[in-house]
Amino acid sequence: MFSKEESRLLREEFWTSFGKSFPRKWVLYNTKIKGLSFKFYFDTKKAFVSLDLEDDLENRINYWGKLQSLQSILKDEYLPEAIFEEEFYLDNGKEISRVYVPLEQKVSIHNKNTWRDTMVFFNTYMNLFETFFEEYKDIIKA
Numbered sequence: 001m002f003s004k005e006e007s008r009l010l011r012e013e014f015w016t017s018f019g020k021s022f023p024r025k026w027v028l029y030n031t032k033i034k035g036l037s038f039k040f041y042f043d044t045k046k047a048f049v050s051l052d053l054e055d056d057l058e059n060r061i062n063y064w065g066k067l068q069s070l071q072s073i074l075k076d077e078y079l080p081e082a083i084f085e086e087e088f089y090l091d092n093g094k095e096i097s098r099v100y101v102p103l104e105q106k107v108s109i110h111n112k113n114t115w116r117d118t119m120v121f122f123n124t125y126m127n128l129f130e131t132f133f134e135e136y137k138d139i140i141k142a
Contacts, residue, residue: 002110007109007110010109010110010112011109014042014109014115014118017115017119018119018122021119021123022119022122022123026038026126026130027130027133031133031137032137032141033063033137033140033141034055034059035053035054035055035056035059035060035063036051036052036053036055036063036140037051037052037054038050038051038052038126038129038130038133039051039052040122040126042107042109042118042122043108043109044108044109044110045106045107045108046102046103046107047102047103047107047118047121047122048100048101048102048103049100049101049121049122049125049126049129050098050099050100050101051067051098051099051100051129051133052096052097052098053067053096053097053098054094054096060096060097063097063140064086064097066139066140066142067084067097067099067140068084069139070132070136070139070140071084073132073136074099074132077132078128078129078131078132079101079125079128079129079132081101081102082099082100082101083099083100083101083102084098084099085097085098085099085100101125101129103117103118103121105117
């Protein structure tokens with residue numbers, strides 16, 4: 001069991017190591033589309049990369065429809081493992097729409113032995129997500 005401070009320090013160390021191991025500028029929140037962002041997620045049980053729609057319901061519906069129309073391209077050409085969830089609830093109860101790819105193996109941010117695999121996964125799959133986005137952002141924005 002880790003104290004809050006030990007856990008915080010491990011998380012900080014992981015993200016610092018990730019940034020040094022794979023130095024590049026990720027799109028993340030800089031999509032130029034309100035409410036659409038990319039996220040890395042890593043906790044004590046799982047890791048995934050996601051594209052989240054967190055805007056008001058009208059915009060979420062609009063962008064979700066566009067993402068669904070591109071679903072076969074995303075899955076066929078970029079991320080066959082992508083999971084589409086129109087109604088996804090965050091831990092705080094907020095409803096969003098999410099497309100994500102989970103890391104299938106058991107990982108934990110508290111276990112440094114799983115860090116390298118997680119970093120490689122993040123780099124590979126977020127790069128594919130961003131490549132898809134760059135190719136189709138004009139369709140998503142329209």
